[in-house]
Amino acid sequence: MIGRSRAARHRNPAPLIYSAAMPLIVQKYGGTSVKDADRISSVARRVVETRKAGNDVVVVASAMGDTTDELITLATQVSSHPGGREMDMLLTAGERISMALLAMAIGDLGVEAASLTGSQAGILTDSTHGEAKITAIRGDRVRQYLDEGLVVIVAGFQGVDPESRDVTTLGRGGSDATAVALTAALGGDVCEIYTDVDGVFTADPRLVGTARKLDEVSYEDMLELAGAGARILMARSVEFARRFGIPLHVRSSFHDRAGTWIKEDAMEQTVITAVAHDTSEAKVTVHGVPDQPGIAAKLFGALAAEDVDVDMIVQNVSTEGHTDISFTIPQAHMDKAKSATEQVIPELEAEGVDVDPTIAKVSLVGAGMRNHPGVAADMFRVLSDHGINISMISTSAIRISCVIDSDRCDEAVRALHDYYLPAEAAS
Amino acid sequence: MIGRSRAARHRNPAPLIYSAAMPLIVQKYGGTSVKDADRISSVARRVVETRKAGNDVVVVASAMGDTTDELITLATQVSSHPGGREMDMLLTAGERISMALLAMAIGDLGVEAASLTGSQAGILTDSTHGEAKITAIRGDRVRQYLDEGLVVIVAGFQGVDPESRDVTTLGRGGSDATAVALTAALGGDVCEIYTDVDGVFTADPRLVGTARKLDEVSYEDMLELAGAGARILMARSVEFARRFGIPLHVRSSFHDRAGTWIKEDAMEQTVITAVAHDTSEAKVTVHGVPDQPGIAAKLFGALAAEDVDVDMIVQNVSTEGHTDISFTIPQAHMDKAKSATEQVIPELEAEGVDVDPTIAKVSLVGAGMRNHPGVAADMFRVLSDHGINISMISTSAIRISCVIDSDRCDEAVRALHDYYLPAEAAS
Numbered sequence: 001m002i003g004r005s006r007a008a009r010h011r012n013p014a015p016l017i018y019s020a021a022m023p024l025i026v027q028k029y030g031g032t033s034v035k036d037a038d039r040i041s042s043v044a045r046r047v048v049e050t051r052k053a054g055n056d057v058v059v060v061a062s063a064m065g066d067t068t069d070e071l072i073t074l075a076t077q078v079s080s081h082p083g084g085r086e087m088d089m090l091l092t093a094g095e096r097i098s099m100a101l102l103a104m105a106i107g108d109l110g111v112e113a114a115s116l117t118g119s120q121a122g123i124l125t126d127s128t129h130g131e132a133k134i135t136a137i138r139g140d141r142v143r144q145y146l147d148e149g150l151v152v153i154v155a156g157f158q159g160v161d162p163e164s165r166d167v168t169t170l171g172r173g174g175s176d177a178t179a180v181a182l183t184a185a186l187g188g189d190v191c192e193i194y195t196d197v198d199g200v201f202t203a204d205p206r207l208v209g210t211a212r213k214l215d216e217v218s219y220e221d222m223l224e225l226a227g228a229g230a231r232i233l234m235a236r237s238v239e240f241a242r243r244f245g246i247p248l249h250v251r252s253s254f255h256d257r258a259g260t261w262i263k264e265d266a267m268e269q270t271v272i273t274a275v276a277h278d279t280s281e282a283k284v285t286v287h288g289v290p291d292q293p294g295i296a297a298k299l300f301g302a303l304a305a306e307d308v309d310v311d312m313i314v315q316n317v318s319t320e321g322h323t324d325i326s327f328t329i330p331q332a333h334m335d336k337a338k339s340a341t342e343q344v345i346p347e348l349e350a351e352g353v354d355v356d357p358t359i360a361k362v363s364l365v366g367a368g369m370r371n372h373p374g375v376a377a378d379m380f381r382v383l384s385d386h387g388i389n390i391s392m393i394s395t396s397a398i399r400i401s402c403v404i405d406s407d408r409c410d411e412a413v414r415a416l417h418d419y420y421l422p423a424e425a426a427s
Numbered sequence: 428m429i430g431r432s433r434a435a436r437h438r439n440p441a442p443l444i445y446s447a448a449m450p451l452i453v454q455k456y457g458g459t460s461v462k463d464a465d466r467i468s469s470v471a472r473r474v475v476e477t478r479k480a481g482n483d484v485v486v487v488a489s490a491m492g493d494t495t496d497e498l499i500t501l502a503t504q505v506s507s508h509p510g511g512r513e514m515d516m517l518l519t520a521g522e523r524i525s526m527a528l529l530a531m532a533i534g535d536l537g538v539e540a541a542s543l544t545g546s547q548a549g550i551l552t553d554s555t556h557g558e559a560k561i562t563a564i565r566g567d568r569v570r571q572y573l574d575e576g577l578v579v580i581v582a583g584f585q586g587v588d589p590e591s592r593d594v595t596t597l598g599r600g601g602s603d604a605t606a607v608a609l610t611a612a613l614g615g616d617v618c619e620i621y622t623d624v625d626g627v628f629t630a631d632p633r634l635v636g637t638a639r640k641l642d643e644v645s646y647e648d649m650l651e652l653a654g655a656g657a658r659i660l661m662a663r664s665v666e667f668a669r670r671f672g673i674p675l676h677v678r679s680s681f682h683d684r685a686g687t688w689i690k691e692d693a694m695e696q697t698v699i700t701a702v703a704h705d706t707s708e709a710k711v712t713v714h715g716v717p718d719q720p721g722i723a724a725k726l727f728g729a730l731a732a733e734d735v736d737v738d739m740i741v742q743n744v745s746t747e748g749h750t751d752i753s754f755t756i757p758q759a760h761m762d763k764a765k766s767a768t769e770q771v772i773p774e775l776e777a778e779g780v781d782v783d784p785t786i787a788k789v790s791l792v793g794a795g796m797r798n799h800p801g802v803a804a805d806m807f808r809v810l811s812d813h814g815i816n817i818s819m820i821s822t823s824a825i826r827i828s829c830v831i832d833s834d835r836c837d838e839a840v841r842a843l844h845d846y847y848l849p850a851e852a853a854s
Contacts, residue, residue, distance in 0.1 A: 037505050074464055074524070078532035079532060080535055093523040100502075101502060
């Protein structure tokens, strides 16, 4: 049912108390936005204001603050290998608590609200516990409540496998995915992602004093930024929003100022939108690999079998029939990547494998790059001017990423931001 | 479906891995039995032992320790009148956490287990949020899991209203009710109630050093004890067990020794089974009521309209056409009882109303009382010998209750226990 047209919900024959033309806003609140009773009451006031301004409102709630981490800790205390069906049953208690409290807090302000679990809200998924994918949304119960004039709170991050009738969780970024998918299924007008930062910046403001909040970012730039280490939104939600043309508004739950809109390009494209960095990866290098067909297939087949997420891949030019293959992976996958690689070393007839977590990936992202050749060369020169060595390079049409030593990351981000996005260029 | 015969589950056409004659034990664990990871692991070991001894096992789990109180506190922080649908949504997170952890802990010991919410387990209720009554149990999913060889964990205290599809909670003693009703619906052989005490005692062992654990108590004695203030089981679960002939075994989760069996009378009846006391009630007295027909109906009608639970009622003999009416209520109902009574005072043409929370109810319970007249007279004499004044008396065929000053309660319980259940009489 994902992808129903916006008009679809107005075909509902239920009695409409409010005008069928009332806009529908989906608001998603992250864990820090609902971390305690005070924050929940504050979110409730914002929801009520939105409702009273003449909108239908669907709220997607994450678990409060550290609840999920606390539940995971409990699970590791009772089980050596917690996971699967029961882990999802456990973790979904988190949103249940936050969404019920939020519904009560909204009710206390005189606006009727009802909370729905992922299952009750018709969020259907596949059966992959812990990393389920949304397969369809049966939005009739949400629509019915909206038609009755209620604010509807939906648990983020969770759904139900219609085959087994078991509860599932959507994995990292799952609450954003819930919000975007619901917006699509319900024909919502905008999906607001509330968080503890002001929006998307030209670089991490903790590193770069002159970093500026962006008023708008295109879907494609945001997709590249997500892949380049910007933690604000997972690529999966941005991709979903792009596919269904849903405008996302990433903004702070701590004040009323506008954040960053993510949508189709409207303005003339800037060459460089932002500088992103990522220090969560490690570099794996396989040395002395014979330069023969099928080597890469064997190596990355072995890694895929162990569910290692491989990001950048670089193969050096062959020297006397041997070459080095380097790739980056999440640091959390280092152990399984090393053992998977070591197991195929004899078969590859390679010399050995190194794993280095002291790396950083710095990236330039900007759709305007397409029409401005030479950005890559400029980037390499800026880094070189600072004496920063580049160990891997990867490019897309609108992104250039360089792997450098992690202890030079902050300096590299500042240098690139100063060069491409200087403070005086701010309008 | 409640009340299916025990043979019913063997009619299930699903493939039976285990013998259809395998006994089914339902075990209910209270909050103190699952209060932390250590206790959950300990409960898991007990469940696994029971399973490996050749039984099908269904476990009913309460929320961990103080979880429910903590959630209620959060609710009062965000809402001035928390309750209803959203309160039930909130509180049901508690069992979700404990049951998932317990299923993981059992799995860690090599026995497959699956947890089910009240809704998933087919616990259907009416729509009274916070105090729902179980109307039916659709046990097919539990039976299917049992037939597949799994231990099934069911959330206590919760169900679903099939009309609204909303989650409900069963109120005080709700997890016991879940366990007993499931035992009936699944045709279980015994329902074990695990708690933090060793069983049912002849008096509260914290007050009476010579109080003894009872090996057996009849349903009817246990019903009277529940009404007389024994907190170990609510009357509703005992009544349900009696109706369907389900043996209850109340026992400690902290050791393996037998507790107290609650079942139909087997042994010769003792005259007095136990001394119970209750200091949670208050006495309301309406003074100077004209002795006319219809007065009591008006008064108690007004109280019922405000959902005040009235326990004992005593009307003094008329003096010059006026009388006093006294009744006891839970202390938690004092405010609403007082306002409801004051509103009908003019209509009753009564003089006024007093509310006194400094009372205690002490009771003797024993089915053998039927054949031993004079127990009441003896009880009044024992209290009189200790200079303890009786302000209200109420009797059933197998119980005598006296209301006294709360500061004389401990002395009265000890005196009655010494007289009726002396230590030397222990076999």
